Amino acid sequence: MKYSGHSGVQQNAEMEILRALARKLGFDLDKIQKMKIGGIALDGYIEDSIEPCCIEIWAHQGEAKTAQKYKLMHDACKLIPAEKRLGKKCRKIICVTDKSAISFLSGKGWQGSFFSEFDVKIEVVDIPETARREIVEAQKKQNMFREE
Numbered sequence: 001m002k003y004s005g006h007s008g009v010q011q012n013a014e015m016e017i018l019r020a021l022a023r024k025l026g027f028d029l030d031k032i033q034k035m036k037i038g039g040i041a042l043d044g045y046i047e048d049s050i051e052p053c054c055i056e057i058w059a060h061q062g063e064a065k066t067a068q069k070y071k072l073m074h075d076a077c078k079l080i081p082a083e084k085r086l087g088k089k090c091r092k093i094i095c096v097t098d099k100s101a102i103s104f105l106s107g108k109g110w111q112g113s114f115f116s117e118f119d120v121k122i123e124v125v126d127i128p129e130t131a132r133r134e135i136v137e138a139q140k141k142q143n144m145f146r147e148e
Contacts, residue, residue, distance in 0.1 A: 009138040013059040013097075013131050018044055020125035021055065021095045038085035040078050052090040054082045060101045061136045069104055073111055076120050092120045097127050 044055030079092035
């Protein structure tokens with residue numbers, strides 16, 4: 001599964017994240033595919049026995065800056081029309097690996113309420129520490145990691 005426009009580190013991380021998500025939810029990793037639904041590109045899609053599942057992955061580590069918050073919300077918003085274009089109810093999942101990256105969702109703002117209002121689930125999965133460190137190093141190069 002190749003992700004155009006992403007660094008090699010991010011591509012590797014996204015595979016690790018999909019692998020961890022598949023283990024957590026009992027999906028067959030080989031059946032998860034990158035897919036476009038009506039022009040909306042998804043990081044993962046699987047026809048589950050219960051209902052289809054649309055997946056977006058966010059590999060960000062550390063507290064999110066403003067631009068990263070918008071990126072996450074953009075990814076979450078894509079899941080709504082993807083479900084509509086499928087023409088059937090689906091599980092909508094944003095998969096992350098760092099709870100601190102999504103801490104901004106725990107307040108009373110619109111961003112946190114969006115997930116419950118539109119039934120978008122956040123799944124936090126664990127990835128190998130080497131993958132986590134590689135992501136942090138790549139973010140530092142892109143000036144996307146907020147050091148305390």
